[in-house]
Amino acid sequence: MKKDVVTIGDAMITFDPSHHGPMRYASTFERKAGGAEFNFAIGCARLGLQTAWISRLGNDEFGKYIRNFARGEGIDVSGVQLLDHYSTSINFKEIREDGSGKTFYYRHHSPTEALTETTLDELTLRNCKLLHITGVFAAINPDKNIPLLKRAATIAKDNGAMITFDPNIRLKLWSSEEAKRGLTELLPYVDVLLTGEDEAELLFDVHDLSQIAQACQKYDISTIAIKKGENGASAIRNGELVHSSAIPPKKVVDTVGAGDGFDAGFAYGLLNGWTLERTLKFSNAIGSLVVSVYGDNEGLPELGEVLTKLGERDFIER
Ligand SMILES: Nc1ncnc2c1ncn2[C@@H]1O[C@H](COP(=O)(O)OP(=O)(O)O)[C@@H](O)[C@H]1O
Numbered sequence: 310m311k312k313d314v315v316t317i318g319d320a321m322i323t324f325d326p327s328h329h330g331p332m333r334y335a336s337t338f339e340r341k342a343g344g345a346e347f348n349f350a351i352g353c354a355r356l357g358l359q360t361a362w363i364s365r366l367g368n369d370e371f372g373k374y375i376r377n378f379a380r381g382e383g384i385d386v387s388g389v390q391l392l393d394h395y396s397t398s399i400n401f402k403e404i405r406e407d408g409s410g411k412t413f414y415y416r417h418h419s420p421t422e423a424l425t426e427t428t429l430d431e432l433t434l435r436n437c438k439l440l441h442i443t444g445v446f447a448a449i450n451p452d453k454n455i456p457l458l459k460r461a462a463t464i465a466k467d468n469g470a471m472i473t474f475d476p477n478i479r480l481k482l483w484s485s486e487e488a489k490r491g492l493t494e495l496l497p498y499v500d501v502l503l504t505g506e507d508e509a510e511l512l513f514d515v516h517d518l519s520q521i522a523q524a525c526q527k528y529d530i531s532t533i534a535i536k537k538g539e540n541g542a543s544a545i546r547n548g549e550l551v552h553s554s555a556i557p558p559k560k561v562v563d564t565v566g567a568g569d570g571f572d573a574g575f576a577y578g579l580l581n582g583w584t585l586e587r588t589l590k591f592s593n594a595i596g597s598l599v600v601s602v603y604g605d606n607e608g609l610p611e612l613g614e615v616l617t618k619l620g621e622r623d624f625i626e627r
């Protein structure tokens with residue numbers, strides 16, 4: 310049976326500080342896990358989608374923890390290998406009082422460097438309904454990973470999958486010029502673009518959604534969604550433009566991971582053939598749930614929790 314979604318990318322041990330303020334003064338941290346594609350996979354699995362994640366981790370305690378975590382979420386990790394002579398990547402976070410923050414990566418020589426076109430899990434890619442790719446994996450080693458993502462997208466697309474793409478531009482990993490050049494190379498493979506406003510501006514030099522849609526016409530991108538943080542999200546498909554306001558969280562404590570959660574919700578809407586309006590509202594609800602919980606993926610909801618957030622299912626406390 311085909312998997313609903315497959316994604317490819319790095320995951321990291323993420324250290325969340327016990328206190329707010331500059332990271333240099335943080336002396337105690339909580340060990341968690343993060344990574345854009347990893348978060349997306351968790352988000353999809355919690356919604357009930359059959360999900361596979363392709364990656365490489367170090368054959369170390371952190372790599373084993375991350376793989377066990379993903380496995381525990383019900384993600385197919387048969388495409389995740391633990392490699393000797395590599396260390397699992399690490400990320401330290403700084404979190405401010407308002408939930409915003411910074412990340413400090415220690416991910417040079419990521420184990421995903423060992424993932425090559427010849428070691429790609431072609432069988433998994435041939436048997437999925439949706440392949441999600443992002444600019445984080447592209448940025449880790451652009452000369453290798455961009456051709457690898459093109460190859461993965463080609464295999465998935467040739468076998469009927471749709472390709473969703475989040476530019477997820479991380480300027481700590483590459484320059485804006487490199488990001489623009491590299492990510493533009495991926496656009497011809499993309500069916501659905503899920504982007505932030507600033508990322509769209511960097512890629513297309515325009516910020517209005519209709520203008521972005523015009524710029525995307527030559528790539529045959531059918532659907533574009535723009536994530537706007539506390540201002541919700543807008544999307545366009547076949548000339549239909551929809552905006553959906555953000556759903557206020559109880560309290561914003563940690564904004565990292567909201568975009569990946571939104572992407573998982575959008576994938577769910579696409580796979581279920583939902584309207585753009587329903588898909589946006591659902592994805593916004595997930596983003597709102599993510600920002601109200603500490604950690605990059607702890608706030609990613611199960612389906613029922615999203616329906617409760619949307620007021621479509623009763624909340625039962627006990
Ligand atoms: N402060 C917030 N309040 C309510 N919803 C939010 C908030 N921040 C993010 N979201 C939701 O999560 C989605 C993705 O967040 P955003 O910050 O735009 O993405 P990214 O994490 O990629 O930067 C938004 O479109 C919105 O629906």
Ligand SMILES: O=C(O)C(=O)C[C@H](O)[C@H](O)COP(=O)(O)O
Pocket residue numbers: 343344345346348400412445477479564565566567568569570605
């Ligand atoms: O992989 C990286 O580069 C990270 O920084 C790890 C984070 O877990 C995600 O990237 C969160 O991504 P957003 O959902 O866009 O906030």
